[in-house]
Amino acid sequence: MKTNRLLKIFILEDDRWYGAMLEHHLSLNPGYQVSKFENENAFFKALIDTPDVVTLDYSLTEMDGNQVLKKIKQINPQIEVIVISGQKDIATAVNLLKAGAFDYIVKDEDTNDRLWNALLHLQEIKNLRKEVESLKSELKKKYDFSKSIIGQSEAIKRVFALIDKATQTNITVSLTGETGTGKEMVAKAIHYNSVRQKSPFIAINVAAIPKELLESELFGHEKGAFTGASDKRIGKFEEANKGTIFLDEIGEMDLFLQAKLLRVLQEREITRVGGNGLVPIDIRIIVATHKNLLEEVKAKRFREDLYYRLLGLPIELPALRERDNDILILAKHFIISFCNENKLPVKSFSPEALQRLQSYHFPGNVRELKSVVELAVVMADGEQVEAKDINLNVSGNSASLLMQETTLRAYELKIIQHFMEKYENDVLVVAKKLDVGKSTIYRMIQNGDLKQK
Numbered sequence: 001m002k003t004n005r006l007l008k009i010f011i012l013e014d015d016r017w018y019g020a021m022l023e024h025h026l027s028l029n030p031g032y033q034v035s036k037f038e039n040e041n042a043f044f045k046a047l048i049d050t051p052d053v054v055t056l057d058y059s060l061t062e063m064d065g066n067q068v069l070k071k072i073k074q075i076n077p078q079i080e081v082i083v084i085s086g087q088k089d090i091a092t093a094v095n096l097l098k099a100g101a102f103d104y105i106v107k108d109e110d111t112n113d114r115l116w117n118a119l120l121h122l123q124e125i126k127n128l129r130k131e132v133e134s135l136k137s138e139l140k141k142k143y144d145f146s147k148s149i150i151g152q153s154e155a156i157k158r159v160f161a162l163i164d165k166a167t168q169t170n171i172t173v174s175l176t177g178e179t180g181t182g183k184e185m186v187a188k189a190i191h192y193n194s195v196r197q198k199s200p201f202i203a204i205n206v207a208a209i210p211k212e213l214l215e216s217e218l219f220g221h222e223k224g225a226f227t228g229a230s231d232k233r234i235g236k237f238e239e240a241n242k243g244t245i246f247l248d249e250i251g252e253m254d255l256f257l258q259a260k261l262l263r264v265l266q267e268r269e270i271t272r273v274g275g276n277g278l279v280p281i282d283i284r285i286i287v288a289t290h291k292n293l294l295e296e297v298k299a300k301r302f303r304e305d306l307y308y309r310l311l312g313l314p315i316e317l318p319a320l321r322e323r324d325n326d327i328l329i330l331a332k333h334f335i336i337s338f339c340n341e342n343k344l345p346v347k348s349f350s351p352e353a354l355q356r357l358q359s360y361h362f363p364g365n366v367r368e369l370k371s372v373v374e375l376a377v378v379m380a381d382g383e384q385v386e387a388k389d390i391n392l393n394v395s396g397n398s399a400s401l402l403m404q405e406t407t408l409r410a411y412e413l414k415i416i417q418h419f420m421e422k423y424e425n426d427v428l429v430v431a432k433k434l435d436v437g438k439s440t441i442y443r444m445i446q447n448g449d450l451k452q453k
Contacts (some may be wrong), residue, residue, distance in 0.1 A: 225274020
């Protein structure tokens with residue numbers, strides 16, 4: 001496996017000839033940096049340079065292998081030790097391995113080959129550990145909510161402040177907002193910035209699972225609990241133990257399961273389907289819905305006691321149309337990400353394209369914006385994304401037009417601009433459709449109020 005730096009190896013061997021032989025053999029690998037020591041004093045003084053691995057002669061002049069191994073591990077437990085010994089005593093080997101030795105190799109004609117293989121194995125393990133640590137670091141960086149949740153609007157800053165409060169305790173969090181506003185991303189940001197970050201984050205969409213299967217999915221089942229239950233199954237709550245469970249679309253849960261969930265939240269223990277035993281759980285709950293749960297409570301579709309148990313810290317995610325210039329910030333972020341992921345030259349938006357994005361109200365919110373941007377990059381022929389490359393569901397956006405409070409004049413311009421685009425700048429057709437004088441439209445174009453695209 002490819003490494004980022006040389007593997008630093010110390011050889012502690014009081015037999016000068018044997019030590020020289022090991023040094024020569026290991027130095028044949030250009031990825032190894034090898035240093036040889038013939039006495040314990042010199043070796044321990046050099047240990048400040050922190051080798052990755054030590055090959056240790058078991059029978060030294062002043063100390064035996066057990067003593068040297070123990071002292072190495074006291075100084076730095078991360079240093080791996082391979083013991084090389086003339087003894088074939090199994091009990092000695094077992095004791096050394098229990099004490100923390102990576103491997104135990106007997107001196108014979110195969111020593112060099114076994115040492116070579118042991119070092120390759122050790123190097124592979126170290127590289128895997130580094131990769132895991134790197135991925136953990138990237139994951140934490142990814143869910144640094146000030147970087148992963150993009151935006152500078154006052155609306156999103158209020159969300160940042162609430163996320164920060166949520167990360168400091170284990171309080172239940174209830175996320176509300178329209179579809180596509182990023183509720184799962186916020187849930188992950190809370191989890192990966194909390195004290196539970198090293199434990200599982202388990203997400204489940206309540207609406208995506210048939211209600212007759214949901215109980216087993218959440219709480220697991222015992223073997224033979226129902227037809228087809230050939231084995232015991234662990235549910236999502238047990239999978240999330242010590243971590244966080246995210247229940248998306250919680251408003252879709254039927255009343256029977258709501259009662260069982262309430263008991264789980266109160267008792268902090270679950271019972272698998274078909275079982276009698278109680279399984280204790282230690283989890284954090286984050287729920288999300290696009291519904292108004294209080295209205296669902298009034299309509300008797302959601303339990304009032306469960307509603308107040310789940311309310312915890314409420315965080316309402318703003319719709320994209322309520323986030324000012326975040327549309328443009330997000331669009332530029334998505335275009336860079338998509339180009340980098342697909343190894344494409346990074347494209348930019350033309351001013352007309354940006355205006356087209358900003359004039360749309362995105363009923364699908366951030367999720368829709370991401371899809372629109374990615375498609376626009378694919379459709380664009382040049383280095384810039386033009387307005388014609390941006391495919392918007394304008395016909396389905398008439399309702400959202402009124403959701404942005406503005407002047408009557410601005411509404412008038414938006415409507416006329418929409419019809420101009422729809423009928424390819426045919427002023428006579430637009431004037432007839434809207435019952436507006438054509439001279440009025442020509443004057444708007446001349447004044448720069450309308451754009452001909």
